[in-house]
Amino acid sequence: MTTIRRLYVLLCGFEIIPKTISTRDLGGRFILSEPICAYLLYTTTGWVLLDCGVNPRNLREPARLRTHYLDHGITPPIVRAEHEMERQFAEIGIGFGDVSHVILSHLHFDHSGYLRHFTHARISIQRRELDFAFGGQTSFAYIQDDYDDPALNWRPMDGDWEAQPGLTLLDTRGHTEGHQSAVIELPNSGSVILPFDAGDLQENFDREILPGESCDDAAALASIRRLKRITAERDGRMILFHDPVAIQQTRLAPEFYD
Numbered sequence: 001m002t003t004i005r006r007l008y009v010l011l012c013g014f015e016i017i018p019k020t021i022s023t024r025d026l027g028g029r030f031i032l033s034e035p036i037c038a039y040l041l042y043t044t045t046g047w048v049l050l051d052c053g054v055n056p057r058n059l060r061e062p063a064r065l066r067t068h069y070l071d072h073g074i075t076p077p078i079v080r081a082e083h084e085m086e087r088q089f090a091e092i093g094i095g096f097g098d099v100s101h102v103i104l105s106h107l108h109f110d111h112s113g114y115l116r117h118f119t120h121a122r123i124s125i126q127r128r129e130l131d132f133a134f135g136g137q138t139s140f141a142y143i144q145d146d147y148d149d150p151a152l153n154w155r156p157m158d159g160d161w162e163a164q165p166g167l168t169l170l171d172t173r174g175h176t177e178g179h180q181s182a183v184i185e186l187p188n189s190g191s192v193i194l195p196f197d198a199g200d201l202q203e204n205f206d207r208e209i210l211p212g213e214s215c216d217d218a219a220a221l222a223s224i225r226r227l228k229r230i231t232a233e234r235d236g237r238m239i240l241f242h243d244p245v246a247i248q249q250t251r252l253a254p255e256f257y258d
């Protein structure tokens, strides 16, 4: 039995990046425009948010823009009005206050930007990711200011865990120290696998190509293979977080999968 009723895919903006960020050592001449997503679940016990976009303040305020992007030679993400989370929530008919549980794949800046809006919710994450993010050894991909808020209710988890019937999180360490992915069971659509950054593009799974960044290459490859295996076993579908082609065939909020 599943408690999940609807899956909404939120398109929260685009990152303009060399392809090697997604495919290790492959395609460095190509600059991709990769989507940034978040996922909202309507369940029998309330609303659950998986990941939460980029912080618009870091794009709007010149000092933050410089510190977090320009000084590192990174092109700032593109977030238009239609990508803003407030607006997408409003189109669905809810507000941030309706979300009682936020689950984070990892704490890179394109996954944790709206966290400060969810101090009323519990925030589940792998303990290893949390320890790494606060450990002082992070790269520019972590914007500590976005997640370092004493008002946040962290709930650290260890390994695979079930959030509620029909929503399982898988330990997919490799891209980062504590990366996790999700498997969702929907009443009509069946199994949906959300890899997040375990593999950005379809190519990462088809050809088993490592992500550009990893903390452990063997673990990153094992995570790609594990997600492929689970998708095949359950006859499920993957919904990719960063694939610029697949996103155009994905049903976007306010439409949903049920």
Ligand SMILES: [Zn+2]
Residues within 6 Å of the ligand: 106, 108, 175, 197
């Ligand atoms: Zn990442």
